[in-house]
Amino acid sequence: MSIDQERGETVSVGHAELDAQHQRLLELISKCAGLSATGSHQALDQMKCLMQMSNYAQIHFRYEENVLRDSGYPLVEEHAELHTEYTRQVEKLLASAGAEDLPRKMHEFLSKWFEEHVLIEDMKYRSHLLAENAGQE
Ligand SMILES: [Fe+2]
Ligand SMILES: [Fe+2]
Numbered sequence: 001m002s003i004d005q006e007r008g009e010t011v012s013v014g015h016a017e018l019d020a021q022h023q024r025l026l027e028l029i030s031k032c033a034g035l036s037a038t039g040s041h042q043a044l045d046q047m048k049c050l051m052q053m054s055n056y057a058q059i060h061f062r063y064e065e066n067v068l069r070d071s072g073y074p075l076v077e078e079h080a081e082l083h084t085e086y087t088r089q090v091e092k093l094l095a096s097a098g099a100e101d102l103p104r105k106m107h108e109f110l111s112k113w114f115e116e117h118v119l120i121e122d123m124k125y126r127s128h129l130l131a132e133n134a135g136q137e
Pocket of ligand 2: 064083121122
């Protein structure tokens with residue numbers, strides 16, 4: 001895989017609970033990716049895994065958006081739109097369930113999403129949250 005546990009652990013968005021949630025997302029992605037190498041019930045297992053990942057991502061998005069709103073982050077609506085786009089893309093993937101290349105597509109999509117969203121887009125609010133916290137001390 002192109003992402004690994006260590007990388008997730010070393011990345012911080014400046015908020016302990018959000019960091020923990022990102023770590024959990026990374027663990028779920030690794031779990032889903034690992035299922036692509038297993039046997040006969042692969043498609044069903046991966047659907048379950050993707051649903052679990054997707055459901056947890058939704059919980060994370062609502063939490064993250066609330067943290068950003070509460071902290072007065074000016075780009076919160078733009079960020080929330082990226083979460084909505086993720087949801088659309090997962091729905092597309094779910095609609096293609098049963099296709100032989102679903103495991104590969106899912107792994108590629110989730111790995112890319114983690115790298116592009118969590119490691120790049122989420123990191124954009126890091127300095128804002130750190131400044132907010134510093135101001136409250
Ligand atoms: Fe996030
Ligand atoms: Fe986000």
